Every structure is written in structure tokens, then in C-alpha cells.
Amino acid sequence: MNIKTTLAVLPVVALTPIICNVVVAKTYLSIEQAKEVLFPKSYMVRHPVELNPELIYQMRKISGVRHPFNPKEVWHVGDGSWFIVDEVVGKHEMIKYAVGIDQNGRIRGVEIMQYNESYGGEVKDKSWRQQFIGKSIKDPIKLRVDIENIAGATLSSKHLTDGVKRLMVMHDAILKRRQL
Numbered sequence: 001m002n003i004k005t006t007l008a009v010l011p012v013v014a015l016t017p018i019i020c021n022v023v024v025a026k027t028y029l030s031i032e033q034a035k036e037v038l039f040p041k042s043y044m045v046r047h048p049v050e051l052n053p054e055l056i057y058q059m060r061k062i063s064g065v066r067h068p069f070n071p072k073e074v075w076h077v078g079d080g081s082w083f084i085v086d087e088v089v090g091k092h093e094m095i096k097y098a099v100g101i102d103q104n105g106r107i108r109g110v111e112i113m114q115y116n117e118s119y120g121g122e123v124k125d126k127s128w129r130q131q132f133i134g135k136s137i138k139d140p141i142k143l144r145v146d147i148e149n150i151a152g153a154t155l156s157s158k159h160l161t162d163g164v165k166r167l168m169v170m171h172d173a174i175l176k177r178r179q180l
Contacts, residue, residue: 025116028124033099034111035075035083038100039043047178055173058148063166065159066091067094073173079103082175090156099162099167105176107132110164120153123160132164137172137180141165 027177035044039072049071062065065088066152073085080103087094093116100108110132112124122128133149140146143161 018136023112025093026121029098029111029113031073031085031099031113034085034098034113037082037111038083038098038109039077042081044075044083045072046072046166047076048072049074049170049174051170055170058173059166062169063162065162065166069166069170076178081108084167084171085113086163086167088159090120090159093117095123095156095163097161097163099129099164101168101171102139105136105168105171107135107164107168109133110160112160115156117156120150120156122150122153122155123156135168137168141168 035042051069051071056177059069067087067089069086075083077083077100082101083098083100084101085096087096089095094114095112095116096114098113100110102108108157110129112129115124124166128150129150132141134142135146141161141164143149143158147157147161
């Protein structure tokens, strides 16, 4: 291979990882669809919460999640349950998910609404998400402790698990005491 051939091939070789690792943003559920999956035919009222600095600190400390929580994405369900939408960073991109928490403070379900990574999408598999069902603030909700890791999706698994823990901390601190 001469210098001209090398210079001609070099840009193609250099761009190959960029071309091959295209981010695939896929929306699986809208907010309305996620509500229906977690709480079929239930009446809900949007219930924004106010997070004081101490609670924000506790949520970060206990869960390890640094990405800010959107306090407007909270709904109170007619039976006393809660529907919450949140986002965490996967490996590089955001994962949008919803958590249903029943009136007893137990996780009713976790739904992946949008996944933007090119790898690690196995976190949307029902069998993995079912591990959260029935857990409460008293459970560790920690990867490799009471939530199994997914090989090839370690960061997405960890960050989603941490995000669910963060929502349980918030629920325990302020939502479980609120009745509308």
C-alpha cells in the first residue's frame, strides 16, 4: 500500500466507528400509554411536587443519580397510588421510564418509555423489569444485590435501578403522606 492509498483509506477507517454506532432513539410508550399499562382505566391527577435542597441531596446520596428529577412528572392515582415519569442517563443517552407505586408503597411496575442507546436495550425486557415489582423503600433496590445485572447492558441496568431507587426515596419522603 502506497502513501496515496493510505491517505485515501484513512478517512473511511476513521469514520467507521462513528457510522456504526448510530444512536437509535426509540419511543415505546407515550405518557398516556404508560399510565394505561401500569394503572388500566384509572383516574389520575397531575400532582407536581416541590423538592427542597435537603430532599434533593438525600435522593442523590441514596440513589447516586445526579441527573435532575422533573418534579412536574408526577400523577396521583384515584386509589392512592402514584405514577411517576423520570429520566436517567444510560451509557451516554437518556432513558425515559415510568414507575407505578401502589398505595402501600410497593412498586407496581416499571415501563421503559424511550430508549436512546445503540446497546443495552435489554432493560426493556419484561423479565428484567419484573424484578422491581413488589419492592418498597425497605428493599435495597440495588444492582447485583436484589436486581440482576444484564450482561452487555450494565450501565443501563445500573442507572435504571438507581433511578427507581431515587423515586422510591422521593415517594417515602413526601408522596406517601399525601392523600388527595
